[in-house]
Amino acid sequence: MSPQHHSQTQRILDLLSQRGLLRPSDLDAIGASRVTLARMTDAGLLEKVDRGLYRLADQDHSENxxxxxxxxxxxxxxxxxxxxxxxxxxxxxxxxxxxxxxxxxxxxxxxxxxxxxxxxxxxxxxxxxxxxxxxxxxxxxxxxxxxxxxxxxxxxxxxxxxxxxxxxxxxxxxxxxxxxxxxxxxxxxxxxxxxxxxxxxxx
Missing domain, CATH: 3.30.460 (Beta Polymerase; domain 2)
Structure with a gap:
């Protein structure tokens, strides 16, 4: 994994730990690419909840x-x-x-x-x-x-x-x-x- 890709992955993980859910449009604010989002999903780090909505794959599912x-x-x-x-x-x-x-x-x-x-x-x-x-x-x-x-x-x-x-x-x-x-x-x-x-x- 390149340093740039690693940095983007970490920024996405940090944002998700704060917010719980992420949309591709949220990536612009943290300087991360949609390619990184797709790679993280393919690698099993992220889970696609709905169209254009992602969360951490190991996140506990709550009643909310x-x-x-x-x-x-x-x-x-x-x-x-x-x-x-x-x-x-x-x-x-x-x-x-x-x-x-x-x-x-x-x-x-x-x-x-x-x-x-x-x-x-x-x-x-x-x-x-x-x-x-x-x-x-x-x-x-x-x-x-x-x-x-x-x-x-x-x-x-x-x-x-x-x-x-x-x-x-x-x-x-x-x-x-x-x-x-x-x-x-x-x-x-x-x-x-x-x-x-x-x-x-x-x-």
Whole structure:
């Protein structure tokens, strides 16, 4: 291995140790070539996760891998509904797809894996309740507990009213969402009238 190739390999490894995932476009900032990326993949040092997305081959696979992949490829995506419930430990469901929210008018992201389910959200409702969690150096944008519970009622026809009720009961029982926060997001998402009887019943 030439000194130059060795140096580029080390820079790529250093960057991956900080960020977890790498795109070919990231190489420009560290002065490494795409040829080096291909050689490292062929040598088994790197693993291709998806089109244009790489990680260390010996990296431990965490339960957040799918979320990290989506967040890296679609930075504006906000994880919502069943995916957010699972992240917040508020459901017994194991969703087959990753649920994301995107601004109205967005196209479904082209990602080979994991499978995506997208809901479109308008105006102020899109930004309301986003929380950011760092995983392997990648920021995950996820709706908080109260917002997620409200979304479950908003999209009850997609995921089932039973899932929404379970999420509401668990969020209140575990003190993860206050009644005030639930009311606030219910109004923002225009679902207050739907939630009113359920919220009053558990107060």
């Amino acid at each position: 891998d799918s979320l990290i992949t989506v967040a890296t490829k679609v930075p504006q995506a906000v994880f919502c509904l069943l995916t957010a419930l699972q992240f917040h430990d508020l459901t017994t469901q194991l969703p087959r797809e990753i649920w994301i929210a995107m601004p109205r008018g967005s196209h479904v992201p082209k990602i080979d894996y994991p499978p995506i389910k997208m809901v479109q959200v308008t105006g102020d409702a899109y930004a309301a309740g986003i929380e950011i969690f760092q995983r392997d150096g990648v920021p995950l944008r996820i709706y908080g507990v109260a917002r997620t519970v409200v979304d479950c009622f908003k999209h009850r026809n997609k995921i089932g009213i039973d899932v929404a009720l379970e999420a509401l009961r668990d969020a209140r029982a575990q003190k993860k969402a206050s009644a005030d926060d639930l009311w606030r997001y219910a109004k923002i998402c225009r679902v207050a009238n739907v939630m009113r009887p359920y919220l009053e019943a558990i107060e």
